Amino acid sequence: MSHPAVLVMIYGAARGSSLGGRPAFRIVAEPGKRLRVTDLAATRGDGVFETVGVFDGRPANLGPHLERLARSAAMIDLPDLDLGVLEQAFDTAVTAHLPVPELLVKIVVSRGIEGSGTPSAWIHAQTAPSYAAERAGLKVVALDRGISTTAPQTSPWLLAGAKTLSYATNMAALREAQRRGAQEVLFVSSDGFALEGPTSTLLVRRGEQFSTTPASAGVLPGTSLASVASHLRGSGREVVEELLTPAQVAEADGAWLLSSVRLACPITHLDDQELPVDRALSEELSQAISGRAAR
Numbered sequence: 001m002s003h004p005a006v007l008v009m010i011y012g013a014a015r016g017s018s019l020g021g022r023p024a025f026r027i028v029a030e031p032g033k034r035l036r037v038t039d040l041a042a043t044r045g046d047g048v049f050e051t052v053g054v055f056d057g058r059p060a061n062l063g064p065h066l067e068r069l070a071r072s073a074a075m076i077d078l079p080d081l082d083l084g085v086l087e088q089a090f091d092t093a094v095t096a097h098l099p100v101p102e103l104l105v106k107i108v109v110s111r112g113i114e115g116s117g118t119p120s121a122w123i124h125a126q127t128a129p130s131y132a133a134e135r136a137g138l139k140v141v142a143l144d145r146g147i148s149t150t151a152p153q154t155s156p157w158l159l160a161g162a163k164t165l166s167y168a169t170n171m172a173a174l175r176e177a178q179r180r181g182a183q184e185v186l187f188v189s190s191d192g193f194a195l196e197g198p199t200s201t202l203l204v205r206r207g208e209q210f211s212t213t214p215a216s217a218g219v220l221p222g223t224s225l226a227s228v229a230s231h232l233r234g235s236g237r238e239v240v241e242e243l244l245t246p247a248q249v250a251e252a253d254g255a256w257l258l259s260s261v262r263l264a265c266p267i268t269h270l271d272d273q274e275l276p277v278d279r280a281l282s283e284e285l286s287q288a289i290s291g292r293a294a295r
């Protein structure tokens with residue numbers, strides 16, 4: 001059965017009517033409401049977003065996603081978000097779309113229509129495509145991001161670690177990976193450290209220790225990583241934040257790209273080097289992200 005995507009638009013009220021500095025968001029339910037061509041999301045990519053996975057009807061990590069959305073919004077100086085209204089709109093979009101086993105839901109907040117001074121937002125729910133191939137394994141190429149691990153301190157205007165709508169460079173990197181015969185990218189800092197994927201967090205296993213890139217190096221703090229780290233620590237395994245070189249990742253006992261809808265995808269190759277793949281562990285990590293393990 002095919003389900004139409006569900007769109008719920010939310011508009012901020014005029015600045016004058018904001019409550020305590022927070023725009024009074026309201027859900028605009030009329031059919032036919034559409035994104036305006038003068039919305040700064042469309043003309044400048046000036047906004048922030050989240051992609052949330054809903055598994056068997058249950059959103060995974062909605063709270064952490066909303067918190068990160070608020071953090072990204074603050075990093076681009078948007079007014080404080082009304083997370084209650086966003087959550088209500090999220091429920092509306094998801095309920096209208098169920099039942100499907102895996103749903104991909106985007107929450108977008110933009111600076112709004114040019115000149116209006118008030119943000120707009122929308123929730124878009126769609127059936128997730130099959131990620132079976134990616135969950136079985138990914139060929140990954142290391143690509144220089146051209147930004148140092150010190151950028152968050154020296155150049156905060158680069159917005160390293162914010163989930164903004166300006167993802168054209170991330171998508172260009174994925175096309176470069178395809179040109180090189182791979183499916184995914186591991187970004188490397190200009191000072192030579194493995195960072196993250198264009199839409200995913202790096203997790204590496206060396207012996208009995210798991211490691212990931214410190215958020216202070218300018219990567220997005222992953223909600224999937226937080227779930228995986230708490231699952232691993234809960235079962236007595238050690239998880240640390242450390243900077244690794246791509247050569248160290250290529251020689252590891254296992255590595256994954258983690259994200260909210262695609263879940264834990266093992267890296268089978270980094271450039272020309274093959275990595276070991278532990279299918280049972282990959283499945284365990286995926287279940288920790290989707291929340292299915294706990295049910």
Ligand code: PLP
Pocket residue numbers: 051163196197198199200201219220221222223224225258259260261
């Ligand atoms: N890093 C980047 C740049 C991302 O865009 C994403 C998600 O899209 C992630 C990491 C993984 O974040 P999460 O696990 O919260 O989906």
